[in-house]
Amino acid sequence: MLIERADVIVTSPGRNFVTLKITTDDGVVGYGDGTLNGRELAVASYLTDHVVPLLIGRDAHAIEDTWQYLYRGAYWRRGPVTMAAIAAVDTALWDIKAKVAGLPLYQLLGGASRERCLVYGHASGKDIPELFDSVRRHLEEGFRAIRIQTGVPGLDSVYGVASSAAASIGDDTRYDYEPARRSALPAEESWDTRAYLRHVPSVFEAVRGEFGEDIALLHDAHHRLTPIQAAKLGKSLEPYDLFWLEDVTPAENQEALRWVRHHTTTPLAIGEVFNSVWDYQHLIREQLIDYVRSPITHAGGVTSVRRIMDYAAMYQVKSGMHGPTDVSPVGLAAAVHLGLALHNFGIQEYMVHSKQTREVFGPTYEFAHGGLRPSEEPGLGIHFDDDLAAKYPYEQAYLPVNRLQDGTVHDW
Ligand code: GCO
Ligand code: MG
Numbered sequence: 001m002l003i004e005r006a007d008v009i010v011t012s013p014g015r016n017f018v019t020l021k022i023t024t025d026d027g028v029v030g031y032g033d034g035t036l037n038g039r040e041l042a043v044a045s046y047l048t049d050h051v052v053p054l055l056i057g058r059d060a061h062a063i064e065d066t067w068q069y070l071y072r073g074a075y076w077r078r079g080p081v082t083m084a085a086i087a088a089v090d091t092a093l094w095d096i097k098a099k100v101a102g103l104p105l106y107q108l109l110g111g112a113s114r115e116r117c118l119v120y121g122h123a124s125g126k127d128i129p130e131l132f133d134s135v136r137r138h139l140e141e142g143f144r145a146i147r148i149q150t151g152v153p154g155l156d157s158v159y160g161v162a163s164s165a166a167a168s169i170g171d172d173t174r175y176d177y178e179p180a181r182r183s184a185l186p187a188e189e190s191w192d193t194r195a196y197l198r199h200v201p202s203v204f205e206a207v208r209g210e211f212g213e214d215i216a217l218l219h220d221a222h223h224r225l226t227p228i229q230a231a232k233l234g235k236s237l238e239p240y241d242l243f244w245l246e247d248v249t250p251a252e253n254q255e256a257l258r259w260v261r262h263h264t265t266t267p268l269a270i271g272e273v274f275n276s277v278w279d280y281q282h283l284i285r286e287q288l289i290d291y292v293r294s295p296i297t298h299a300g301g302v303t304s305v306r307r308i309m310d311y312a313a314m315y316q317v318k319s320g321m322h323g324p325t326d327v328s329p330v331g332l333a334a335a336v337h338l339g340l341a342l343h344n345f346g347i348q349e350y351m352v353h354s355k356q357t358r359e360v361f362g363p364t365y366e367f368a369h370g371g372l373r374p375s376e377e378p379g380l381g382i383h384f385d386d387d388l389a390a391k392y393p394y395e396q397a398y399l400p401v402n403r404l405q406d407g408t409v410h411d412w
Contacts, residue, residue: 001026001060001100006052006092008044011389013356015178016040016397017328019384020047020088022096024060030095031382033297033331034088036080037324038180038399046085050074055089061100063093067303083275083300090301091334091380099379105334106374109306109341116371117339119323119350120145120218120243124161124177127151128206134162135211144370145216145243145347148207152199157189159400159412160220179326179399186398191410193224197233204240216243216347218269223250223411224402227259234264243347244269244291244320250411254281257288267291272322275299277308284315291320291346297331298322302338309342318346325351329363333380336365336372348372360389 002025009019018040020032034043051070058066070086071077098105106112121143125131131150138146149160157163162177181187200219207217219242225233230248237245246269249256260268269291274280275298283289292312296305309319319342321335332350339345350372353361362383364375375381402412 001028003055003058003060006047006055008047008052009386009389010040010044010394011360012392012395013360013389014354015180015325015357016394017357018043018047018084018088019328019330019389020092021384022055022060022089022092024096028060028096028099030092030099031330031380031384032088032091032093032095032301033328033334034084035297035326035328035331036084037326038397039081040394042081043084043088046081047088051085051089060093060096063090063097063303066090066093067301071300078276078278080273080275080298083304084298086304087297087299087301087331090303091296091330094302094334095379095382102378104374104376104378105302105337105380106340109302109338112340113343113345114340116369116373117336117345117348118145118371119143119348119367120147120216122147122149122160122177122351124149125151126161126163128203131203131207132210135207139211139215142368142370145218147218147220147349148203149220150199150203152192152196154195155190155192159189159222159402179324180397181400182395182397184396187400189400189402189412190405191224191402191412192405193229196224197229197236200233201236201240204237204242208240213241217241218243218246220246221248223247225249227256230260231263234260234266234268237266238264242266246270246293247272251279254279254283254288257283258286261288269293269320272298276304277311280308280312284312284317287315287317289317291318293320293322295322295327295331296334296338297327302334306338306342309338309344313344316344318344320346321348323349323351325353325357329353329358329361330380330382330384333363333365333374333382336374337380340374356392360385360392
């Protein structure tokens with residue numbers, strides 16, 4: 001079975017997505033996600049100009065060989081653009097293999113290890129009453145794990161907190177924020193670490209006081225802290241029993257996590273910006289983290305995320321794949337298939353896509369009892385609507401940048 005064509009589809013049903021559609025000579029079609037938020041066209045060009053010509057005529061079943069050919073063959077290894085492009089190819093080929101086998105993808109990955117994949121939703125509010133409303137809505141919808149982000153007194157806006165403008169993006173994107181805003185230039189936010197560190201413990205105290213001990217609570221520090229600030233935050237949150245504290249320091253320096261780890265028992269998650277197993281080498285071997293955040297979309301596809309998770313399993317490190325709205329329903333479907341099969345699955349992030357996005361991608365995974373389960377359809381379970389996708393052309397959008405109050409550019 002040979003690859004006959006590969007089409008790169010850039011569509012923007014509420015936000016931008018890059019999708020690869022591979023068609024075989026006997027007419028089987030597979031989809032892969034290569035969306036890189038705010039840099040989508042770089043992946044589209046990498047695929048169109050450099051990868052698609054290599055795919056035509058290749059054996060569609062040779063997934064491992066194609067992965068190695070694109071990874072080693074390019075000479076220029078790793079990096080988010082390359083690994084998102086490889087992910088798109090790899091995921092589309094797994095979709096095809098599972099369709100040909102007549103099985104849902106998770107069956108090819110070892111079969112189900114559980115009923116469904118526990119997911120966490122995003123509650124946020126500029127203050128405690130708004131946050132409580134958002135937590136309540138999540139509980140009513142059946143979420144059992146919730147990420148908590150709030151405004152910080154003295155700061156105008158904080159990334160990860162839905163504003164009324166963000167809430168109106170798409171149609172039913174009720175209360176989640178949109179990571180990248182459509183604009184000619186990135187929005188600028190301002191930041192004060194001391195104010196943040198003073199405020200966050202009181203937020204978790206209030207949430208535990210109102211909603212009790214049962215819900216799993218998570219928090220994302222979004223790379224903004226030094227190791228010693230992160231250690232302080234982890235310690236101050238210990239009484240509130242977090243499921244995890246995410247991205248406490250900029251991710252480039254793996255050794256920084258040693259300092260954090262030695263000071264706190266709050267579980268740590270990291271890696272949404274990592275794209276290969278090498279980024280985790282010391283973190284996993286030294287057990288400096290508890291959860292791996294790489295999504296299939298940004299880390300080379302099902303093949304290489306599976307490799308990271310098998311390495312992590314030896315060290316009791318679990319999965320916690322990134323699943324914001326900028327991972328498309330194709331990427332999320334792949335994550336749910338892999339998550340269902342992995343023994344060391346931990347949790348899956350689930351930011352519900354807008355109605356427009358769901359109409360274009362036609363995902364068939366289902367949310368119930370606080371978790372996602374893929375459908376029993378062969379392949380990923382995606383019904384992509386090409387005609388509808390063509391009605392939503394690319395629109396320039398940027399992630400924000402962050403500055404300290406004196407104007408210095410800071411991690412956001
Ligand atoms: C998360 C994230 C996202 C990212 C976004 C970047 O934990 O979901 O931190 O909000 O910032 O996906 O594109
Ligand atoms: Mg994050």
